[in-house]
Structure formats: structure tokens, C-alpha cells
Amino acid sequence: MKKISVAIAFFLFIACNHNTYKQGKDLYESNCAQCHMPDGTGVGDLYPALTKLGPNYDYSMITCYILNGKKSESSLLEMVAIKGLTDIEINNIINYVRAGMNGLKGEVSIADTRKLIPECTE
Amino acid sequence: MKLLNLQKNILMRNNLNIITALLVTVVLFSCKEDPNKGPLPYYGEKSFVNGDTVDYQIPEFKFFDQDSNAVTSTDLDPYIYVTDFFFTTCPSICPIVKKQMLRIYDKYKDNPKLKLVSHTLDPKRDTAGKLRKYAQKLNVSTEKWIFLTGDKDSLIDMSANYFISAYEDDDAPGGIDHSGLVVLIDTNRNVRASAQGTDPDDITEFLLDIDRLLIEYEKD
Numbered sequence: 001m002k003k004i005s006v007a008i009a010f011f012l013f014i015a016c017n018h019n020t021y022k023q024g025k026d027l028y029e030s031n032c033a034q035c036h037m038p039d040g041t042g043v044g045d046l047y048p049a050l051t052k053l054g055p056n057y058d059y060s061m062i063t064c065y066i067l068n069g070k071k072s073e074s075s076l077l078e079m080v081a082i083k084g085l086t087d088i089e090i091n092n093i094i095n096y097v098r099a100g101m102n103g104l105k106g107e108v109s110i111a112d113t114r115k116l117i118p119e120c121t122e
Numbered sequence: 123m124k125l126l127n128l129q130k131n132i133l134m135r136n137n138l139n140i141i142t143a144l145l146v147t148v149v150l151f152s153c154k155e156d157p158n159k160g161p162l163p164y165y166g167e168k169s170f171v172n173g174d175t176v177d178y179q180i181p182e183f184k185f186f187d188q189d190s191n192a193v194t195s196t197d198l199d200p201y202i203y204v205t206d207f208f209f210t211t212c213p214s215i216c217p218i219v220k221k222q223m224l225r226i227y228d229k230y231k232d233n234p235k236l237k238l239v240s241h242t243l244d245p246k247r248d249t250a251g252k253l254r255k256y257a258q259k260l261n262v263s264t265e266k267w268i269f270l271t272g273d274k275d276s277l278i279d280m281s282a283n284y285f286i287s288a289y290e291d292d293d294a295p296g297g298i299d300h301s302g303l304v305v306l307i308d309t310n311r312n313v314r315a316s317a318q319g320t321d322p323d324d325i326t327e328f329l330l331d332i333d334r335l336l337i338e339y340e341k342d
Contacts, residue, residue: 034214034217034218035213035217037217037218037221043217043220043221043260044220044224044259044260044261044262045259045260045261046217046256046259046260047217076210076252076255076256076259077211077259080213
């Protein structure tokens with residue numbers, strides 16, 4: 001019985017690990033996809049594509065955009081702040097954009113995101 | 123024996139059901155016209171003028187484009203056009219509809235017969251200058267894709283003429299409730315096709331409708 005429990009726990013662990021970006025993807029779809037499009041390709045330069053940010057982009061900055069919104073340079077459209085997300089949820093969205101949409105290895109750590117939150121909201 | 127009969131009955135009934143289903147399918151398919159053949163239908167109520175049946179026609183209009191130039195229905199008469207209603211700050215369905223309008227724009231970019239016409243429903247905020255900026259950000263040519271503004275009530279009335287419902291609603295995101303319908307108008311201002319701009323699959327069908335309408339003008 002004990003062996004079975006261990007096996008189940010192990011499989012759950014594997015299964016959960018396999019979907020590291022599942023929460024990020026779900027949250028992206030409910031909070032971001034409306035403007036940035038479900039596949040992240042955006043609409044012209046009105047709603048910027050998130051799929052072409054590339055390896056040199058500072059993904060941790062997304063934390064501030066989520067918390068504060070973002071005014072566009074042309075001051076035509078403004079990104080609204082997304083309220084009510086926890087630090088872990090924000091971190092998962094960022095890593096979904098980073099890994100899922102831009103195919104980059106590694107991730108923005110939760111520590112980085114936590115460190116940025118007070119700086120963004122100052 | 124009784125049981126056997128019952129089984130037989132059930133079997134027969136099942137067979138009958140299958141045959142009926144097949145027949146219904148055959149009838150349905152034979153009635154369905156091939157969507158890629160023949161002229162597009164005419165939308166709206168027909169009227170009778172001097173004993174002739176006349177198809178519904180979009181009434182004449184005059185609005186102003188992104189450069190503050192007047193645009194009338196007569197200006198658009200040489201073209202077929204795809205139209206929608208939106209506003210730049212619309213947070214809900216507008217981004218996805220614009221994405222689909224961009225697909226239409228990209229496909230017919232080099233076809234001089236077709237134009238795209240987007241009407242704002244929020245003329246107070248969406249001034250000509252703002253619409254011009256919006257077009258720039260979409261990276262589209264305003265020769266091809268015209269953005270119209272004007273009197274708010276006229277714009278709302280006009281949306282109804284295109285069978286696109288729009289009305290002010292404080293509970294709606296952005297204060298205006300409107301449908302994401304895109305509508306295809308021919309050179310006679312008849313309404314020939316429509317699609318949900320929020321549904322990429324519907325727009326894929328709509329692109330075929332546009333092709334069908336364009337064929338009508340190739341014959342001339």
C-alpha cells in the first residue's frame with residue numbers, strides 16, 4: 001500500500017512538473033489573451049506581439065506592466081493593470097510568455113518577481 | 123421465442139433508425155448549395171418599387187475619415203467594402219475583430235476593388251487624429267482601410283442599417299455594447315455576407331464569400 005502511495009505521489013509529481021506553465025497559460029488566457037491574442041501574436045503595433053520578445057528582453061519587467069499597466073509611446077492605447085494576481089501567479093505568467101511563447105530555456109525566479117513587486121508599485 | 127421476437131424487433135427498429143438517419147443526411151446534403159458556387163445571397167427585406175422587387179440597400183451616408191475628409195456613400199460606390207463598428211479604447215471584443223479585419227486587409231491588399239471601412243462608436247474620444255494614429259499603429263494604408271467618425275447618433279443608427287447592433291450601455295465595457303459582426307457590401311450598397319469578427323473560422327468562410335462577390339465583378 002505504501003509503495004503504491006509513493007508511486008502515485010511520484011507520478012503526480014512528474015505530471016505536475018510536466019505542466020510547469022499550465023497555470024501561467026490559464027492565467028494568460030483569462031487576463032492577457034483578449035488584447036495580445038490567444039497565441040500571443042498581438043494586433044499590429046496596437047497590441048504588441050509577445051511571441052517576438054526574444055532572448056534579450058527583460059522578462060521581469062512584465063511584473064511591472066501587470067501591476068501598473070503600461071501607457072504606449074503614442075499614448076493611443078493604454079494597457080490596464082491586472083488586479084488580484086499573487087506573486088506566484090505573476091511569475092507563472094511571465095515564465096509562460098518566456099518559455100511557452102519565446103521558447104527560451106531557464107526562467108525568471110520567483111525571488112526576482114518578489115523583489116520587483118515593491119519596486120514596481122512604488 | 124417471445125424474447126427472440128423482441129430482439130428481432132429491436133434490431134429492425136435500429137436498422138430503420140439507421141436508414142432514416144442516412145436518408146435525412148442525404149436529403150440535407152443534396153439541399154445544401156455548394157458554398158463556392160453561384161452568386162451570394164442578398165440580405166435584408168425586399169421592397170417593391172414600381173412593381174419591381176428591390177433588394178435592401180444601405181441608405182446614403184456622410185461621415186468623416188481619419189484625415190477629416192468627408193466620405194459619402196457615393197465615394198464608396200465603385201468599391202465593394204467590408205465594414206465593422208468599434209472604438210479605439212474598446213477593451214472587450216475589438217482587438218480580436220481588428221485582428222480578423224487585418225486578415226481580410228492582408229488578403230486583398232493588392233485588390234483595388236475592395237476597401238475596408240471601420241466606424242467608431244465613440245466619436246467624442248475617437249477624433250480623426252486618433253483614428254489616424256490607430257491606423258498607423260495597425261500598419262495599414264488608409265487608402266485601403268478607411269476609419270470613419272461623425273455624429274454619434276448617426277453612427278449608432280448606421281450600425282443598425284448594417285444589421286450590427288450597437289447601443290450605449292453603462293454596464294458594458296467602455297460604455298458601449300456592440301456586436302463584432304463584419305458585413306460585406308457590394309457596389310450597389312446591397313448587403314451580401316456577414317461574419318462574426320470574433321470567430322476566426324467564420325472569417326475564413328467570409329474570405330470565400332468575398333472571393334465569390336469579386337467573381338461577379340470579373341465578368342464585367
